[in-house]
Amino acid sequence: xxxxxxxxxxxxxxxxxxxxxxEVHVVGAWHSSIHAYIINNKNEILLQLxxxxxDIFPSVWDISVGGHVDANEESITTACRxxxxxxxxxxxxxxxxxxxxxxxxLKTGKNISREFVDIYxxxxxxxxxxxxxxxxxxxxxxxxxxxxxxxxxERKDDKLxxxxxxxxxxxxxxxxxxxx
Numbered sequence: 001x002x003x004x005x006x007x008x009x010x011x012x013x014x015x016x017x018x019x020x021x022x023e024v025h026v027v028g029a030w031h032s033s034i035h036a037y038i039i040n041n042k043n044e045i046l047l048q049l050x051x052x053x054x055d056i057f058p059s060v061w062d063i064s065v066g067g068h069v070d071a072n073e074e075s076i077t078t079a080c081r082x083x084x085x086x087x088x089x090x091x092x093x094x095x096x097x098x099x100x101x102x103x104x105x106l107k108t109g110k111n112i113s114r115e116f117v118d119i120y121x122x123x124x125x126x127x128x129x130x131x132x133x134x135x136x137x138x139x140x141x142x143x144x145x146x147x148x149x150x151x152x153x154e155r156k157d158d159k160l161x162x163x164x165x166x167x168x169x170x171x172x173x174x175x176x177x178x179x180x
Contacts, residue, residue, distance in 0.1 A: 088132030
């Protein structure tokens with residue numbers, strides 16, 4: 001079995017080496033990841049339900065796609081790969097818009113996740129029927145109206161992954177889509 005190696009970062013986000021996926025959350029090492037927000041042409045956002053076996057926040061609704069950046073990858077390549085792996089949707093790099101990077105620390109039980117998350121947005125003319133999700137990672141998917149997503153974020157819905165610092169940065173970008 002191949003060991004999945006990730007970019008190991010220092011506190012400022014500089015690459016200092018590699019670390020295994022298995023050990024990264026156990027030791028709380030800084031690493032790089034991506035989040036991709038997928039919006040359809042009906043101004044709906046795609047959410048995925050995390051499987052019950054996830055080591056951090058199992059069985060909650062999360063942003064469209066998330067994943068760790070492999071040691072030998074750039075984040076935009078990871079975003080394309082993860083969208084394909086998790087949802088079966090092919091997205092080109094040119095269809096992704098980089099929004100920002102968010103520094104995130106999440107503690108759950110014995111695990112601690114310290115990540116620099118590159119955040120991307122893509123608008124795709126798809127619906128749930130176009131999605132073939134990866135059963136090991138994703139339990140379900142659904143599109144919801146952006147306004148409903150904003151309400152979930154505002155009330156800190158316990159069924160939504162608590163990326164609240166990230167949402168504060170991303171929601172203004174998503175609200176701009178409604179004004180077009």
